[in-house]
Amino acid sequence: MSKILRVNLTENKITSEPVPEKYLKLGGRALTAQVLTDEIDPACEPLGRHNKLVIATGLLSGSYLSSSSRLSIGGKSPLTGGIKEANAGGTAATALSKLGIKMIIIEGESKTGYSQYLYVNKDGAELRPAEMAGLGVYHSAKLFFERYGEKVSPILIGPAGEKGYYSAGITNTDPQGRPSRFCGRGGLGAVMGVKGLKAVIIDPADAPGVEYQDRPAFQELNKEMAKMLKENPVTGEGYPKYGTAAMATRTNALHALPTRNFSEGSFEYADKIDGEYLYKTIKARGGEGSTTHACMTGCMIRCSNVYADSDGKEVVAPIEYETIGLLGANCGIGNLDDIARLNYLCNDLGVDTIEIGVAVGVAMDQGVIPFGDAEAAYDLISEIADDTIMGKVLAQGALITGKVLGSRRIPVVKGQAMAAYDPRGIKGLGVTYATSPMGADHTAGSTARAQVEHTDPGPQVELSKKMQAFSMFADSMGLCLFVLAAFAPHLDKLAKLLEYYSGIKSSEQELLAGAAAALKTEREFNLRAGIGPAHDRIPEFMTEEPIPGIDSVFDVPHEELQKIAE
Amino acid sequence: MAKILVTLKVHDIIKDKINRNGVLADGKMQITIPEESMVGDLIDLLDLTDDWVGLITVNKRQSTPEKPLSDGDVVELFSPLVGG
Numbered sequence: 001m002s003k004i005l006r007v008n009l010t011e012n013k014i015t016s017e018p019v020p021e022k023y024l025k026l027g028g029r030a031l032t033a034q035v036l037t038d039e040i041d042p043a044c045e046p047l048g049r050h051n052k053l054v055i056a057t058g059l060l061s062g063s064y065l066s067s068s069s070r071l072s073i074g075g076k077s078p079l080t081g082g083i084k085e086a087n088a089g090g091t092a093a094t095a096l097s098k099l100g101i102k103m104i105i106i107e108g109e110s111k112t113g114y115s116q117y118l119y120v121n122k123d124g125a126e127l128r129p130a131e132m133a134g135l136g137v138y139h140s141a142k143l144f145f146e147r148y149g150e151k152v153s154p155i156l157i158g159p160a161g162e163k164g165y166y167s168a169g170i171t172n173t174d175p176q177g178r179p180s181r182f183c184g185r186g187g188l189g190a191v192m193g194v195k196g197l198k199a200v201i202i203d204p205a206d207a208p209g210v211e212y213q214d215r216p217a218f219q220e221l222n223k224e225m226a227k228m229l230k231e232n233p234v235t236g237e238g239y240p241k242y243g244t245a246a247m248a249t250r251t252n253a254l255h256a257l258p259t260r261n262f263s264e265g266s267f268e269y270a271d272k273i274d275g276e277y278l279y280k281t282i283k284a285r286g287g288e289g290s291t292t293h294a295c296m297t298g299c300m301i302r303c304s305n306v307y308a309d310s311d312g313k314e315v316v317a318p319i320e321y322e323t324i325g326l327l328g329a330n331c332g333i334g335n336l337d338d339i340a341r342l343n344y345l346c347n348d349l350g351v352d353t354i355e356i357g358v359a360v361g362v363a364m365d366q367g368v369i370p371f372g373d374a375e376a377a378y379d380l381i382s383e384i385a386d387d388t389i390m391g392k393v394l395a396q397g398a399l400i401t402g403k404v405l406g407s408r409r410i411p412v413v414k415g416q417a418m419a420a421y422d423p424r425g426i427k428g429l430g431v432t433y434a435t436s437p438m439g440a441d442h443t444a445g446s447t448a449r450a451q452v453e454h455t456d457p458g459p460q461v462e463l464s465k466k467m468q469a470f471s472m473f474a475d476s477m478g479l480c481l482f483v484l485a486a487f488a489p490h491l492d493k494l495a496k497l498l499e500y501y502s503g504i505k506s507s508e509q510e511l512l513a514g515a516a517a518a519l520k521t522e523r524e525f526n527l528r529a530g531i532g533p534a535h536d537r538i539p540e541f542m543t544e545e546p547i548p549g550i551d552s553v554f555d556v557p558h559e560e561l562q563k564i565a566e
Numbered sequence: 567m568a569k570i571l572v573t574l575k576v577h578d579i580i581k582d583k584i585n586r587n588g589v590l591a592d593g594k595m596q597i598t599i600p601e602e603s604m605v606g607d608l609i610d611l612l613d614l615t616d617d618w619v620g621l622i623t624v625n626k627r628q629s630t631p632e633k634p635l636s637d638g639d640v641v642e643l644f645s646p647l648v649g650g
Contacts, residue, residue: 233618238579238647246647249577253623253642275647276578449620449646453628485646549626 002100005125007118009195010049010108014118014125019102025504027059029085029475030518031103032074036083037521039105042528046078046187047164047194053106055096055155055200058478060494062097062210063501064222066229066300067480069093071155071172077186078166079355079397080414080439082526086188087443087475089295089304090172090181092153092200096120098207110196115162117199119148122207130198134159136348137171141179144201150177156199158350160384161189165395167355168193171347174295174304178317181295184352185441186416187397218500221493229300232486239303239482240292244321246275247420247448251325254454255549256425258330258418261358261365262411265425265547269334273324278305281336287312301482307340316344322442325420326357331364332371342377349384351395356381358398358417366405409541414439414531421446423538423554424547426454430554431464434536435564437522443481445471457556465564472515523565536561568601570637574608579645580618605641606631612643620646 004017026034032054044050053075060068071093077084096104099122110116115133119126132140137158144154154173161168168189169182212218229235238246248270251257255265271277282289282305289308294301295318304318319340327342328334346353360377363369368390369376383391393404398417402410411418416439423430428447436444445468452459470488474481477494487494491508499505506514526532542554573596576584581593599608605622609631621644622629635641 233579233583234646237582238645241582242578242647244647246578246645250621250644250647253621253626253644254628276581451620451646453630455628 003102005101005104005120007104007106007125007127008108009106009110009197012127014127016124023102025506025514027061027476028056028070028072028087028478029074029472030514031056031476032072032085033083033518033521033525035103035105036074036076037525040076042076042083042525043530044076046076046081047190049109051076051191053188053191053195054103055106056103057093057096057101058476059498059504060501061093061478063497064219064298065225065497066298067296067483068478069097069296070478070480071183072475072478073170073183073188075188075191076529077188077416077439078190079187079416080531082414082439082529082531083437083522084186084188085438085475086169086183086185088172088181088183089299089480090153090174091296092155092172092202093478094297095153095202095204097210098204099202100208104200106192106195106197109194112196115196115198117201118197119201119203121203121205133162133198137179137350138348140199141173141177144199145177148201148203149205151203151205153202153204154179154199155202157189157192158348160349160351160395161193162198163395164190164194165351165384166190166400167351167359167395167397169350169352171350174317175297180317180347182347182352184354186439189350212501213503214500218497221497221500225487225493225497226300228486228490229483234485235301235482239301242275242279243303243305243318245273245278245319245324247321248274248324250448251421251425254425255547255552256422256454258325258361258411258420258422260332260371261330261361261409262418262422262542263365265422266549267329267334270329272334273328273336273339278319278336282307285310285312288314293318299480301480303482307336309337315340316347319343322420323353323357326354326361327377330357330361330420331377333374333377335374338374342374342381345378345381349381351384354419355397355417356394358411359394359401362398362402362407362410363394363405365409366407368405411539411542412440413538414535416440421448422547424542424552425550427457427554427556428452428454428460428463428467430538431460431556431561431564432468434538435464435561436468437519437526443471444468446481455550455552460556461560461563468519468564469512469515472518473511476515476518533562569598570601570603570635571596571598572608572635572638573640575640575642577642577644578647580614580643583614583618584612599635603635604631605629605633605635608635608641609643614643618645619643
């Protein structure tokens with residue numbers, strides 16, 4: 001991938017640049033971290049003109065390897081005040097790779113007074129007026145497909161992003177055109193929105209396509225990798241059939257399924273929202289539903305799904321574990337139909353279901369609406385679109401919602417809501433939440449599948465450190481984390497694939513060292529932004545209020561947490 | 567040798583795998599095993615290799631293959647899937 005597209009919105013200027021030598025071996029999250037470090041003042045206002053948005057491909061993006069074309073988006077987060085990268089499946093990264101674009105850097109802020117979108121194709125790029133401003137992501141995507149054909153990949157925000165709300169994500173479309181593959185976390189949709197940019201449309205028509213240094217060698221090794229995915233019980237059977245929703249049975253068993261604003265770790269209706277129930281429901285209803293679905297072309301794992309109502313009509317695709325955990329159990333809602341409706345609403349507004357699920361849970365805990373009342377939750381989230389004061393508060397995320405409502409039980413770290421793992425039940429994830437430069441983000445280093453005693457504080461720091469490096473590695477390659485279930489013992493083969501694809505010669509050790517270096521880059525950015533070890537803390541209530549059933553509090557000592565950076 | 571009775575609960579793909587072998591249908595069964603058996607013995611009995619079992623609980627507490635079993639214990643086995 002040979003070029004960088006730089007879009008200066010202040011000057012309405014678009015340039016194409018060669019990729020500098022220093023960025024050649026970087027991809028995805030590591031690339032966004034380095035570019036942000038090189039180009040922005042970490043102390044800048046996240047929603048100001050000095051912040052930048054970096055839309056990046058991974059090092060294996062566009063290749064034949066299954067699950068290798070995740071889209072990375074980086075910027076300074078309005079939620080955490082620190083560096084942020086969020087990534088998603090979908091089609092946009094592959095489309096960028098076909099066009100030979102390694103990344104798009106969006107800088108400045110529009111002075112036009114109206115919303116714009118960026119159209120990118122083989123001939124270049126152009127800013128155009130976005131008459132779909134204010135519309136939800138589903139309607140907006142439909143308009144883009146009508147205009148440019150079904151093969152384009154829109155990267156877009158909803159009304160929440162346009163209004164600069166901190167819970168706003170950036171989505172892109174799946175192979176069927178659903179705009180539901182969210183780079184959801186950290187409020188990056190707000191960064192895009194305040195720049196006056198509604199969407200980036202990637203049109204790969206007649207693109208030159210990707211080049212391989214050694215295509216036959218890549219294909220040969222790729223066959224071996226595909227066999228591994230197929231034969232591994234997790235990637236070959238578990239994810240394709242039950243998806244991420246299967247996690248609910250595990251977190252429920254570990255007392256780590258956030259329930260009623262993290263006051264409990266197991267939920268009485270867990271078996272009505274878990275992977276088996278989801279599978280049975282979709283299967284029984286038939287129609288437009290599907291128990292398995294690939295979020296990106298060529299993915300063999302196919303962990304996604306299409307959820308249909310009792311008439312077989314599609315409601316939302318997909319329903320994922322985090323949404324089930326946080327808009328479900330965490331709000332006391334134990335019905336998949338309700339969760340699916342809430343999921344669609346959040347998607348259309350362009351907000352992160354994790355951040356909003358936690359914010360609604362906090363609001364319920366403070367008595368704004370009752371736990372378990374799905375209709376009230378729907379109405380509350382709808383207030384984001386209606387611009388009521390409560391809607392504005394909720395849209396700014398869990399921390400602001402909790403502060404406005406006077407809560408002392410706000411499950412956030414560095415301003416960002418926790419994912420659907422209670423850190424008292426899975427303490428390794430608590431370490432990740434506390435220490436990751438990303439804030440409370442499970443994708444930054446999940447320890448949930450490690451075979452350790454999850455309530456023993458002893459091994460968690462070392463474990464989290466290892467998983468944070470693995471996550472950075474995957475996020476930089478453009479890989480879905482799920483392939484690591486099969487590929488983790490074979491990182492040397494991934495290094496070979498990289499060599500056959502792009503000519504970058506490296507070893508497993510070098511790739512992991514690169515991941516550790518990128519984490520250091522992120523930490524240094526945060527230090528310069530004013531975020532340091534003092535912020536590496538789990539909320540006080542979780543260190544004092546035991547989770548029922550296992551009487552566990554988060555008790556990994558703060559001084560131990562600091563060993564992560566060693 | 568004396569025997570003990572334990573309850574086994576399995577989920578999603580472990581349940582599917584065992585069903586393929588025609589052992590149980592609804593994910594729950596009672597098994598009589600020799601006294602002083604451990605969780606690992608039960609896993610071996612089910613012919614589950616390491617890559618199938620990611621999490622074990624005994625009486626709703628996380629456990630390990632080395633845990634000795636007692637009469638009346640409830641053992642749950644989960645495959646190593648994670649959320650996303």
